[in-house]
Amino acid sequence: MNIQYLSIFSFSIALAGICTVSIVKRFLSIIISIQLVIISAIVNFYCYSLFLYNLSGWDKIFVFFAVIVLYMLLFLAVFYNYLKQTGIYEIDSLSNLNLFMCTKSDWWGEDKD
Amino acid sequence: MDGKLILGFINYFMLTLIFSLGIVSVLLKNQRKKLTFLFLLFLCVVLISFLLFGGQFFIFSAIFLIIFSTLLILFVNNQEFFSIKTTLIHIPNIESQKESKDNDNGGFYKKNFYKIVNYNLLDTINIIISVIIIIVFGYFYITYTNNFFKEIKLVESFNVISLLALIEDLSINYVPLIFLIILSICASFIWFLFMIENRRKRE
Amino acid sequence: MNSLNLLQNIQGIINNIYPFYSSSSLLIVVFILLFFINFGKKAFKIFFLIISFIGITAAFFINIFSFLKNGTFSNYLFNYDLVEVVMISLVLFIGLNLLGLISFFNFYKKNFNKILILFLFSITIFIFFIASSNFLMLFSSLALTIISIFLLVTSLNDELPYKITEEYILKNYILRFFLVTVFALSLIFLGFSFIYGATDLKSFAQILEAEKISNSMAKLGIFTLFSSLFIFSFIFPLQSPYIKLLKRCESSSAAVIWFLYYSTVIFLFLKMRNVFFYLITNSTTNAVNGGASAGNTANTSASLNSNILSGSINNIYNNISINNIYITSFLFFVAMVCLIFGNLGAVKTFSTRRILSFIFLVVLGFSILSLGFYSIGIFNESVLVFIIFSNLACLILFYFPYSLILFEIEKANGNDRINSFGNFSKDSKDYLIYNFYNSFNGKYILINLVLAAVSFPLIVLFNAILSKDGFLKIIRLVFLSVYTVGESKENMQNALNKYFSLNNTFIYLGVIILSVGFIFLMYNLIRVAILMFKNKKLENLKSSDKFSDKFSDKPSDKLGDKTSDKNNEISAMQPLQHDYKNQEKVQDNIQDNFKFKKQKSKKDKDIFPKFYYAYITIFNLVIIYLLIFNILQIFNINILPFEIGQIIGKF
Numbered sequence: 031m032n033i034q035y036l037s038i039f040s041f042s043i044a045l046a047g048i049c050t051v052s053i054v055k056r057f058l059s060i061i062i063s064i065q066l067v068i069i070s071a072i073v074n075f076y077c078y079s080l081f082l083y084n085l086s087g088w089d090k091i092f093v094f095f096a097v098i099v100l101y102m103l104l105f106l107a108v109f110y111n112y113l114k115q116t117g118i119y120e121i122d123s124l125s126n127l128n129l130f131m132c133t134k135s136d137w138w139g140e141d142k143d
Numbered sequence: 144m145d146g147k148l149i150l151g152f153i154n155y156f157m158l159t160l161i162f163s164l165g166i167v168s169v170l171l172k173n174q175r176k177k178l179t180f181l182f183l184l185f186l187c188v189v190l191i192s193f194l195l196f197g198g199q200f201f202i203f204s205a206i207f208l209i210i211f212s213t214l215l216i217l218f219v220n221n222q223e224f225f226s227i228k229t230t231l232i233h234i235p236n237i238e239s240q241k242e243s244k245d246n247d248n249g250g251f252y253k254k255n256f257y258k259i260v261n262y263n264l265l266d267t268i269n270i271i272i273s274v275i276i277i278i279v280f281g282y283f284y285i286t287y288t289n290n291f292f293k294e295i296k297l298v299e300s301f302n303v304i305s306l307l308a309l310i311e312d313l314s315i316n317y318v319p320l321i322f323l324i325i326l327s328i329c330a331s332f333i334w335f336l337f338m339i340e341n342r343r344k345r346e
Numbered sequence: 347m348n349s350l351n352l353l354q355n356i357q358g359i360i361n362n363i364y365p366f367y368s369s370s371s372l373l374i375v376v377f378i379l380l381f382f383i384n385f386g387k388k389a390f391k392i393f394f395l396i397i398s399f400i401g402i403t404a405a406f407f408i409n410i411f412s413f414l415k416n417g418t419f420s421n422y423l424f425n426y427d428l429v430e431v432v433m434i435s436l437v438l439f440i441g442l443n444l445l446g447l448i449s450f451f452n453f454y455k456k457n458f459n460k461i462l463i464l465f466l467f468s469i470t471i472f473i474f475f476i477a478s479s480n481f482l483m484l485f486s487s488l489a490l491t492i493i494s495i496f497l498l499v500t501s502l503n504d505e506l507p508y509k510i511t512e513e514y515i516l517k518n519y520i521l522r523f524f525l526v527t528v529f530a531l532s533l534i535f536l537g538f539s540f541i542y543g544a545t546d547l548k549s550f551a552q553i554l555e556a557e558k559i560s561n562s563m564a565k566l567g568i569f570t571l572f573s574s575l576f577i578f579s580f581i582f583p584l585q586s587p588y589i590k591l592l593k594r595c596e597s598s599s600a601a602v603i604w605f606l607y608y609s610t611v612i613f614l615f616l617k618m619r620n621v622f623f624y625l626i627t628n629s630t631t632n633a634v635n636g637g638a639s640a641g642n643t644a645n646t647s648a649s650l651n652s653n654i655l656s657g658s659i660n661n662i663y664n665n666i667s668i669n670n671i672y673i674t675s676f677l678f679f680v681a682m683v684c685l686i687f688g689n690l691g692a693v694k695t696f697s698t699r700r701i702l703s704f705i706f707l708v709v710l711g712f713s714i715l716s717l718g719f720y721s722i723g724i725f726n727e728s729v730l731v732f733i734i735f736s737n738l739a740c741l742i743l744f745y746f747p748y749s750l751i752l753f754e755i756e757k758a759n760g761n762d763r764i765n766s767f768g769n770f771s772k773d774s775k776d777y778l779i780y781n782f783y784n785s786f787n788g789k790y791i792l793i794n795l796v797l798a799a800v801s802f803p804l805i806v807l808f809n810a811i812l813s814k815d816g817f818l819k820i821i822r823l824v825f826l827s828v829y830t831v832g833e834s835k836e837n838m839q840n841a842l843n844k845y846f847s848l849n850n851t852f853i854y855l856g857v858i859i860l861s862v863g864f865i866f867l868m869y870n871l872i873r874v875a876i877l878m879f880k881n882k883k884l885e886n887l888k889s890s891d892k893f894s895d896k897f898s899d900k901p902s903d904k905l906g907d908k909t910s911d912k913n914n915e916i917s918a919m920q921p922l923q924h925d926y927k928n929q930e931k932v933q934d935n936i937q938d939n940f941k942f943k944k945q946k947s948k949k950d951k952d953i954f955p956k957f958y959y960a961y962i963t964i965f966n967l968v969i970i971y972l973l974i975f976n977i978l979q980i981f982n983i984n985i986l987p988f989e990i991g992q993i994i995g996k997f
Contacts, residue, residue: 031151034292039158041284044536045277046162050169051529052273058177058219059169060525066165067532068190073158074539074763076195081297083546087304087312090200092482092542095320096535097204099489101211103528106331106493107521108211110500112218113172113342114517119226121514123174127522129529129587130696132287135685136586139694287562291544316422320486323474326373327490330467333383334497337457341504 033081044070055126157191174219196303365419365426368405369473375401376466377468406438425479433476436979440605441469443746448598457790479549523587533574540567580795581593582683592703597753626721675878684711685863698752698762722852728997736809744802764877794966797821799871801973807864808976
């Protein structure tokens with residue numbers, strides 16, 4: 031086990047998450063992409079704690095609280111989406127939620143979208 | 144020696160699995176298959192946290208994740224099984240039909256060719272920019288952290304703190320944070336109450 | 347003895363909870379209100395309002411007096427100093443104004459009580475975030491603040507009389523906005539993991555003291571943190587979720603996003619300000635331009651702190667060195683994009699919501715420009731913090747009354763288009779708005795809007811000028827030919843030569859960006875006020891139909907049906923402002939929600955209650971006072987009993 035290789039693997043997971051977050055349009059895909067970034071951070075914490083610090087408990091406490099608060103927010107977002115569904119499949123699951131897509135109306139003119 | 148090699152191999156294998164399961168889960172179109180791969184992903188994360196000796200605290204987070212996963216299952220199944228699957232008919236404005244020369248269908252919907260081209264162009268630009276950004280970040284990460292990994296001093300043996308010590312540390316130092324989380328759970332509970340009440344009225 | 351012990355115990359508890367007296371008072375209010383949460387009658391709602399008002403006001407004064415009595419506080423999790431006190435005071439002042447705004451637009455909703463409780467929760471959690479210094483506490487309290495803002499925004503945007511398709515569009519944009527914040531939070535989590543890899547230390551102060559920040563892994567973590575801050579702030583080119591949501595959401599939730607959410611972003615930057623200062627001042631890249639030829643010293647805070655009060659004019663240009671050309675260029679570029687594109691976006695549109703959203707980004711751009719001025723050495727650390735606080739305070743003073751008027755007119759009119767505010771059909775019986783625009787009250791509102799629109803950009807500009815004493819002396823010399831007492835002619839001439847030297851490209855660039863942004867902003871604000879009161883005449887249905895057909899997205903328009911009834915004509919992009927006073931008469935049916943009352947009864951003589959006029963007048967008086975104060979400072983006349991430099995130096 032080499033810490034550099036482990037950190038490169040986890041950084042590649044984070045990059046995959048960042049790349050897919052900016053590309054995908056569906057709600058569930060965005061949630062999954064965000065999970066990848068969170069997982070990469072968790073792996074980082076555990077790796078560095080294991081290889082660099084003796085008997086460190088701070089990373090585990092950090093992961094514990096961070097997972098609770100982040101998943102609480104994700105839970106609320108999913109629950110809100112669940113409550114406000116229209117019952118029509120095309121509207122509910124195929125809506126375009128691309129996070130970083132800009133249209134012309136975001137820069138100039140009236141908002142017709 | 145063999146044990147360490149095996150452990151290292153399993154770690155790299157798990158991380159590769161996480162990477163590939165994540166990508167597959169994101170790119171699939173069928174929502175139920177996405178969820179299947181997502182759960183496999185969570186399983187791999189729990190396994191790797193045990194392999195990296197962090198599993199004891201991950202149990203509590205895993206419980207929380209299970210609650211989140213249950214909600215995702217409800218959410219996806221509600222869409223897949225209980226929603227109406229019809230294709231919506233988009234009726235265009237009559238004025239725009241008169242303007243387009245290609246429209247010979249007399250009132251039926253025909254997608255404007257230029258709109259499709261613009262839409263896909265934006266998508267491809269988005270993908271290209273994202274890929275360029277991650278290549279640049281990856282390159283800078285490898286070049287700049289090379290020195291860091293050469294200079295660090297690794298521990299001689301892996302030692303893990305006990306669960307009791309962790310809980311003691313938590314209870315002494317992080318009481319305000321626990322209090323804040325309880326407050327926000329109370330606020331969420333109030334929010335749940337009146338959102339569910341309004342949904343019932345809507346239905 | 348028992349009572350003594352009890353008193354001692356209470357005193358012990360009170361000492362232990364310092365510095366959270368303000369949040370404790372809010373929690374006591376929440377605890378009291380929880381008993382009455384399900385009582386929906388008007389008397390209980392007024393009781394909720396009064397108790398919340400008292401709670402927030404008490405928290406405001408307790409915060410200030412407790413700091414004056416007990417001083418600074420620091421422990422493993424929290425750090426409480428003058429900057430934190432100012433932040434908490436600003437948040438509580440924002441809370442007071444938001445309380446009013448939420449009540450004006452949501453009083454007749456059934457869940458008004460619950461909305462108020464969620465609002466008080468969000469302010470309480472915000473106070474904990476402001477005081478936190480430990481990474482874990484900072485991250486968790488930030489996430490919990492975002493959660494509370496999400497709960498508040500979603501609850502405010504519930505119970506609106508929307509069609510199903512419009513409701514799902516709004517839901518999607520709310521989700522889009524908050525998913526970006528979740529992504530940014532996960533990036534912060536990743537950034538902290540890199541910092542943990544570099545060092546086991548648990549706060550920014552500890553890392554700077556131990557000088558571990560030069561570690562490449564720590565720099566990677568900090569780069570990730572600042573990039574997540576960029577994503578948090580929805581600056582160009584990532585402004586799409588913010589602009590789209592603010593166009594469609596309920597009025598008071600727009601104010602919640604402007605002031606609660608963006609305050610979180612600004613205060614998060616202020617938490618990381620020492621790291622930013624370290625990166626600027628201790629970078630290895632040196633100045634390129636000759637403007638820093640004489641005595642190319644670094645921007646150390648010690649040397650400049652002495653200059654803020656004494657302000658010898660030669661020292662300004664001796665200390666300017668572009669320490670990190672990449673960061674400086676990036677800051678100037680981002681500021682330029684915000685100022686230019688924010689103003690351009692506001693110029694082209696007639697929607698007041700979009701105009702206000704863009705102008706908010708413009709003012710944010712001014713704060714980013716001040717970061718650029720710091721990196722080239724015109725400002726020092728304390729001046730920069732003062733400018734960020736003063737920009738936020740000016741935004742609060744200006745935006746609350748301005749947006750209150752515009753939201754109320756939007757509610758009365760049914761849409762937020764400026765050029766349709768004055769167009770009324772002969773068939774419409776709504777002479778109320780027409781009469782209002784032609785009355786004394788309407789003209790009073792117009793004058794207030796124009797005064798505020800003129801004063802606000804000037805204050806923002808003068809805050810930047812007055813903060814640097816040397817800058818001010820240059821301006822006095824160049825524009826007023828006033829030689830400052832105590833400076834020799836030679837010194838002044840040398841400084842002028844350096845000021846006009848072609849080598850000071852970044853200074854030139856900064857001044858040009860500042861002036862262009864300022865002129866553009868003033869134009870946009872005055873345009874809104876004037877366009878609103880233009881075309882105050884009765885026109886036919888046909889002209890207003892053409893306008894609404896072009897921009898509305900109703901199914902009836904898609905079918906090419908132009909014979910829609912004027913009273914049911916709504917823009918699909920606009921939230922309807924339902925008349926909740928008559929809610930009992932409205933049947934509990936989705937179709938009934940499509941109807942709305944565009945006009946109030948003819949017995950009501952005015953759109954605005956009397957309280958609005960007092961509110962607008964008081965805020966405008968404060969703005970005009972600040973403007974007069976700034977102008978007199980330029981002529982070296984101080985009307986305050988203390989020097990403003992003394993307060994700035996304490997940050």
